Amino acid sequence: MIFVDAKLFLIEYAQKAEQYLDDFFAVKKRETDKISPVCRKMVDIYRDHLRGGKKARGALMVLGYRLAGGRDEEKIFRASIYPEIIQSFLLIHDDIMDQDLIRRGRPTPQAFYTSLYRERGFIGDAKHFGLSMALDLGDFGIYLGQEALFKSGFEKEKIADVIALSNKIYQETALGQALDVFGEVSGEFNEDYVLKIHFLKTAQYSVTAPMQFGAILAGAEQKFLNLLISYGDYIGTAFQIYDDILGLFGDEKSLGKKVGARDIKEGKVTLLIVKAFEEAEKPDKMFLQRVYGNKKISKKEVLKVQKIIKKSGSFDYSLKKSHELIEKGKIFIPQITKNPEFQNTLCSLADFMISRTS
Amino acid sequence: MIFVDAKLFLIEYAQKAEQYLDDFFAVKKRETDKISPVCRKMVDIYRDHLRGGKKARGALMVLGYRLAGGRDEEKIFRASIYPEIIQSFLLIHDDIMDQDLIRRGRPTPQAFYTSLYRERGFIGDAKHFGLSMALDLGDFGIYLGQEALFKSGFEKEKIADVIALSNKIYQETALGQALDVFGEVSGEFNEDYVLKIHFLKTAQYSVTAPMQFGAILAGAEQKFLNLLISYGDYIGTAFQIYDDILGLFGDEKSLGKKVGARDIKEGKVTLLIVKAFEEAEKPDKMFLQRVYGNKKISKKEVLKVQKIIKKSGSFDYSLKKSHELIEKGKIFIPQITKNPEFQNTLCSLADFMISRTS
Numbered sequence: 001m002i003f004v005d006a007k008l009f010l011i012e013y014a015q016k017a018e019q020y021l022d023d024f025f026a027v028k029k030r031e032t033d034k035i036s037p038v039c040r041k042m043v044d045i046y047r048d049h050l051r052g053g054k055k056a057r058g059a060l061m062v063l064g065y066r067l068a069g070g071r072d073e074e075k076i077f078r079a080s081i082y083p084e085i086i087q088s089f090l091l092i093h094d095d096i097m098d099q100d101l102i103r104r105g106r107p108t109p110q111a112f113y114t115s116l117y118r119e120r121g122f123i124g125d126a127k128h129f130g131l132s133m134a135l136d137l138g139d140f141g142i143y144l145g146q147e148a149l150f151k152s153g154f155e156k157e158k159i160a161d162v163i164a165l166s167n168k169i170y171q172e173t174a175l176g177q178a179l180d181v182f183g184e185v186s187g188e189f190n191e192d193y194v195l196k197i198h199f200l201k202t203a204q205y206s207v208t209a210p211m212q213f214g215a216i217l218a219g220a221e222q223k224f225l226n227l228l229i230s231y232g233d234y235i236g237t238a239f240q241i242y243d244d245i246l247g248l249f250g251d252e253k254s255l256g257k258k259v260g261a262r263d264i265k266e267g268k269v270t271l272l273i274v275k276a277f278e279e280a281e282k283p284d285k286m287f288l289q290r291v292y293g294n295k296k297i298s299k300k301e302v303l304k305v306q307k308i309i310k311k312s313g314s315f316d317y318s319l320k321k322s323h324e325l326i327e328k329g330k331i332f333i334p335q336i337t338k339n340p341e342f343q344n345t346l347c348s349l350a351d352f353m354i355s356r357t358s
Numbered sequence: 359m360i361f362v363d364a365k366l367f368l369i370e371y372a373q374k375a376e377q378y379l380d381d382f383f384a385v386k387k388r389e390t391d392k393i394s395p396v397c398r399k400m401v402d403i404y405r406d407h408l409r410g411g412k413k414a415r416g417a418l419m420v421l422g423y424r425l426a427g428g429r430d431e432e433k434i435f436r437a438s439i440y441p442e443i444i445q446s447f448l449l450i451h452d453d454i455m456d457q458d459l460i461r462r463g464r465p466t467p468q469a470f471y472t473s474l475y476r477e478r479g480f481i482g483d484a485k486h487f488g489l490s491m492a493l494d495l496g497d498f499g500i501y502l503g504q505e506a507l508f509k510s511g512f513e514k515e516k517i518a519d520v521i522a523l524s525n526k527i528y529q530e531t532a533l534g535q536a537l538d539v540f541g542e543v544s545g546e547f548n549e550d551y552v553l554k555i556h557f558l559k560t561a562q563y564s565v566t567a568p569m570q571f572g573a574i575l576a577g578a579e580q581k582f583l584n585l586l587i588s589y590g591d592y593i594g595t596a597f598q599i600y601d602d603i604l605g606l607f608g609d610e611k612s613l614g615k616k617v618g619a620r621d622i623k624e625g626k627v628t629l630l631i632v633k634a635f636e637e638a639e640k641p642d643k644m645f646l647q648r649v650y651g652n653k654k655i656s657k658k659e660v661l662k663v664q665k666i667i668k669k670s671g672s673f674d675y676s677l678k679k680s681h682e683l684i685e686k687g688k689i690f691i692p693q694i695t696k697n698p699e700f701q702n703t704l705c706s707l708a709d710f711m712i713s714r715t716s
Contacts, residue, residue, distance in 0.1 A: 032533065035530075035533055035537075035554070035558075036533075036537055038536055038537055038540050039536060039537070042533065042536055090497075093493055093494075093497060096489075096490075096493060097489075097490040097493060097494070099486070117543065120544065122543040122544055123543070123651070124543060124651075128457070129539070129543055131455075132454075132539050133536060133539060135451055135454060135455060135493065136451075136455070136535050136536050136539065137532075137536075139448075139451060139500075139528075139535075140529055140532035140533065142497075142500055142528075143524065143525040143526075143528045143529045143532070144525075144529060146521065146524075146525045147522075147525040147526070147529070150518075150521075150522050150525060156515050156518040156519070157514050157515060157518070159518055160508075160515070160517055160521070161514070163504065163508075163521055164505075164508050166501065166504075167501045167502075167504045167505040167508060168501075168505070170497075170500075170501045171498055171501040171502060171505070174494050174495075174497045174501070175390065175393055175394075175397040175400065175498065177494050177497075178396055178397060178400055178491060178494050178495075178498075179393075179394055179396055179397070181487070181490050181491060181494065182396050185475065185480040185481070185482060185487055186478065186480055196394070200393075293481070293482075
């Protein structure tokens with residue numbers, strides 16, 4: 001088939017997907033233009049929100065389709081923007097929850113509408129207006145995403161199956177998000193709790209769901225989907241553990257964002273911090289308790305947190321855990337496909353989860 | 359068929375629907391219990407949010423099904439909780455946008471979680487935590503609603519058609535909401551703008567969409583759906599115009615809520631205010647400009663706004679408009695159904711839109 005190396009496949013997909021997004025949004029722009037410039041602007045903002053980024057979910061949907069024997073590349077590319085449009089809805093809402101005003105170097109929809117409000121000289125609460133518009137824009141995006149799926153040209157029955165699975169997965173994503181929010185404010189979490197969130201919010205949502213969507217559209221049976229789930233749950237969980245390592249210890253240049261302070265300030269629920277709390281010596285533990293989740297942490301304190309995480313063995317534990325999970329996931333590859341090229345793709349995809357720098 | 363008078367039908371439906379909601383949520387409670395008490399609690403809150411209320415959308419879905427010849431009462435009742443669950447998602451998000459902390463005499467999800475946060479003594483911003491949880495709960499509800507539809511037992515193809523229509527309608531609901539939010543802060547709106555919002559946010563969303571959902575599940579063709587759309591757009595728009603009259607001039611006892619001040623404080627985009635701005639004498643117009651959208655309006659000023667709306671002829675204009683729309687909608691009844699009992703139901707439903715007291 002077309003790609004062997006997962007990293008190249010992801011890059012190629014991300015480039016190609018932009019055209020499919022443009023085509024879909026061009027129609028939507030014309031439709032909303034007829035309603036009002038306010039509505040048309042919302043569509044522009046949503047389209048821009050989808051620009052750039054890894055687009056891994058769309059790529060995995062295409063991969064799942066191919067693995068299950070699907071051959072209509074045009075249709076699957078059209079369908080594959082579905083999880084990407086959903087991802088933007090979730091990011092727009094997440095950025096409200098996290099009070100983030102910048103993403104990928106651009107103002108978030110909330111920040112955009114807050115500025116617009118101020119420019120126009122409207123009276124009242126500019127920030128709340130920005131929040132309201134971003135919240136509404138996210139809600140709009142859910143149905144936009146589903147529309148893209150319906151416009152792909154696949155049979156209605158298969159699309160219904162994808163929606164049915166989405167209902168399950170995206171409910172659980174929201175439940176995982178709630179656990180995450182609760183964990184951050186209560187500070188009450190252990191390894192099981194963290195892995196549950198990784199499963200709900202990352203492995204299922206970002207890996208196994210998109211792969212299954214594609215496989216369903218290719219007509220795969222449940223037995224095959226179960227293999228994708230086994231593979232995806234392991235490598236998806238490893239992805240998140242490694243992502244949290246990058247978030248605290250990654251290279252800022254490659255990542256294109258600040259490292260360390262952010263996760264600590266947020267009190268982010270990670271395996272790194274759970275293990276450090278468990279294993280650190282008493283004074284270090286007390287230090288962690290004091291600074292973790294503190295919005296005003298100093299650079300020096302960030303360095304000390306990093307040091308404690310290394311010294312306590314937590315860093316090695318997370319790294320080892322992510323490697324083990326990748327190996328467990330790989331076990332299922334020969335059952336998923338006999339095609340050696342596909343096997344290579346799945347193998348390199350698994351490795352990429354814990355070797356990437358961004 | 360079972361009911362002739364629309365009002366009785368609505369009441370009977372609302373009572374019966376509680377059982378179907380209980381059945382659906384009982385399963386969901388068991389499922390989420392296995393994940394975490396935090397998740398289970400979310401389901402409880404969502405179920406409680408659906409308690410009471412008119413449940414007109416579910417009832418109209420049942421009505422649309424019967425009108426199109428559907429005969430499986432059990433299945434359609436199971437399916438009819440779909441637009442109700444979606445309605446709760448939108449209300450939860452609307453209450454965030456409107457900063458409302460009470461609905462139907464109960465704290466909103468945002469208010470509930472804000473209190474919980476304070477009780478638990480979590481550190482940080484209780485209000486923002488409440489907002490985040492409510493936002494997430496709404497997102498959860500979207501997929502919960504769709505799941506209910508899938509569990510109704512109807513054929514996958516028909517369910518896919520309902521979802522496809524939902525994608526269109528609920529996108530437009532979000533667009534209408536944006537126009538509403540924009541209108542409130544900018545104060546820039548005219549009759550066309552108001553009627554556009556009424557169409558997007560009320561007529562389509564609350565009347566024609568649910569009726570069409572039911573008709574689609576009964577296997578109706580587009581020609582029949584178009585008749586429902588004609589009927590529903592007229593009576594749905596009349597409903598909103600009359601609703602805004604109740605909001606400013608209704609009987610507080612029957613409505614169970616404060617009348618007048620709220621809509622004025624919010625700067626609500628209504629036909630009443632548009633016409634008053636257009637027709638009022640200059641000093642009255644200047645007074646309206648000063649107090650409309652002002653959160654600190656006095657009781658005396660509310661009375662004066664009411665007086666201006668009456669004196670300018672705007673009150674009569676809205677009332678007349680709503681009556682005209684109802685008559686226009688009724689014209690389509692004989693084409694929708696030849697059954698005299700159904701004709702009576704549709705006729706009494708139309709009349710009910712502009713004769714209710716709550």
